Amino acid sequence: MPEQQIPAADRFARERMRHRFTAREVAVTAVSSPAEPFIRITLSGPDLHDFVSDGPADHARLFFPHPITGELVAPTPVGPGEDGIVRPEAPMFPRDFTPLNLRTDPETGLRAFDVDFLQHPDPGPASAWAASAKPGDRLVVVGPRGSVRAPQGADRLLLIVDPSALPSATRWINEVPERTEVEVIADASPADLEWIEAYLREQSGREVTVGEAFGTLADAAADAGIDEGTYLFAAGEASRLIPLRRLVKYEYGIPRAQYALSGYWKRGMANFDHHAPIDPEDPED
Template sequence: MTENLPAATRFARQRVRHRFTAREAVVTAVTSPGGPFIRVTLSGPELHDFVSDGPADHARLFFPHPLTGELVAPAPVGPDADGIVRPEAPMFPRDFTPLNMRTDPDTGLRAFDVDFLQHPEPGPASAWAAAAEAGDKLVVVGPRGSATAPQGADSLLLIVDPSALPAATRWIASVPARTEVEVVVDASPADLDWIEPYLHEHGGRAVTVTEAFGSLADAATDAGIDDGTFLFAAGEATRLIPLRRLVKYEYGLPREQFALSGYWKRGMVNFDHHAPIDPDDPED
């Protein structure tokens, strides 16, 4: 147990910067990892120095124009250089969690997976994934850096909606076996039938999975947060506002003890997850 450690030590996360550039990636496989997800495997020579060490990492994927099929995307400044050159033409980027970073044993090339959640009204990314075939190309930008999962937390509380389930699997796999993990899912009860096995299979261990009742602040209160709990929450930005206010003002948790990220915002296309979750209190 870590009750005598200060929060900065207990919840310490190693932070590393990566070379920030644009890399071409090629689809090598399209599979089904469970539920309404499509898994696309990306690889290619330009991924040789692609790194993603943190469970909250994101890479920005640039997709072809949904009507013309033209891929307009940033380009690298130069070989081994840091930075990108952005084109003037419109682009179609979306942020995703890189999964299963590895070296392909057959080709010797770096590869990773991306899980695309399918929607009743698909956007450019999910529509592209539904039609993706081996040989299709994307451009990948980032991640700029990684922050590892805290290794000293007694428990990990994940409050996520389906868009953040891929990240949740990385969190589950990144904490020590002694860390108790609970996942509260902001979804319908019927969705738990596929969410629990998805988390188990891709997180690498069985965890407690429950449905969020009421607001996400209510869900956090029901789950319980003590001095040894690290909280990660992600999903629809406005749903996260009461939770952020709870942990920051009512609980007074130290900043090291939680991480919240708005992955999307209802009514807004291509929401920037770097934007403040709470417009009335933008200070992070």
């Protein structure tokens, strides 16, 4: 008797959870570099006592000081233990980042997490702040509102990411079972593949081979193959993801439960909202 096929909704089920949504003040406790293009900032503080991040695609919104005046304008909590924030009227400088390595500091007993800032030739407010950050500097963190865990039933995890999404990629690798085969395709120059592979290995503890994306990201996915046991996560420059989205949605007809695509930034647009539709001509999933 043939083996019964497992429905995609069951094979790729992802547990969802909600968290208290509030604003938390944090301080820089350490600055390091896990790989040459990244600056790692460790953030900690009493407000993180109930901070939760259980999903590989989680984003926390960091609010940075004004790049000229240095004034930190950011939301504040509605009240102790309550859900919600109060947004100020003045301009703010927020950016979304993936929280890494959430833990309790053994010396202080306070919760802490890391943020990896990718350095650019023309840095924005976040990258510029990270380049000069020092212990004691303060930020405000809002979110994540909730988490969606990695699928535990996938036979294979295919990650197609550019350098901006590497922190999230490390969480995906860490949060799938050891039995899940992991394949990474980097939307980056060939010269970057060595350090990308080293970064993923160092952060995940797994030996992961990184391949180059030839042609469009749709071409890269077609070359890698997406079978019924593969879960696809792709993230990076939003315009690059459009052909890939059309491939998996229309040409391959892959069930929605089997993939997640996220535009982390968009060429020519400052502070792109990663919740915005990847494909403006087809905004519906």
